[in-house]
Amino acid sequence: AQKITQTQPGMFVQEKEAVTLDCTYDTSDQSYGLFWYKQPSSGEMIFLIYQGSYDEQNATEGRYSLNFQKARKSANLVISASQLGDSAMYFCAIKTRTGFQKLVFGTGTRLLVSP
């Protein structure tokens, strides 16, 4: 079975600062994908970034980067230069072949960006 743990129920950051949202995972699969999604108050799920288990480089997408530490089974999301519009719930998720390619989500972290 796959499991995602997000230990930070809420995080606060000031505008223009960087913030790290923690995510650890558990799987016995050698091949897996790690994902981060954003859910603003409007409710939709927005894909942010993906990291494959065999990718040697950390994934980056604009202001988002994924700090992938395979030995520690950690996949933290780093948001640089936070903006007010970054205030939302953030979910980490894992996908594996033995899990029938479904996404298994963590409980999420609520990020609040203040001016």
Added chain:
Amino acid sequence: NAGVMQNPRHLVRRRGQEARLRCSPMKGHSHVYWYRQLPEEGLKFMVYLQKENIIDESGMPKERFSAEFPKEGPSILRIQQVVRGDSAAYFCASSPGQGDTGELFFGEGSRLTVL
């Protein structure tokens, strides 16, 4: 290129009635996933379907819930004899189903309220 379309966006039912939620995947996608999100919680996997087949229903309650993805038409999540605890947001996601990488594309969700 239309995204994942879910309808209705909001549905109100009285206890004991039936709820039917529809999901049309993105064009070219043959894999559909249903998730449930209770208030202030993460997304919980319910069922994974390909055309005319249920691949993984490990997250579906054993009674009252069913899902289908016919050869023609949208995927349907059906909840019979709804109870107050069924009040939640139900998200559909689709993927082309190639390997265990690749994001799931989410619809905007259907919010069910049971009175």
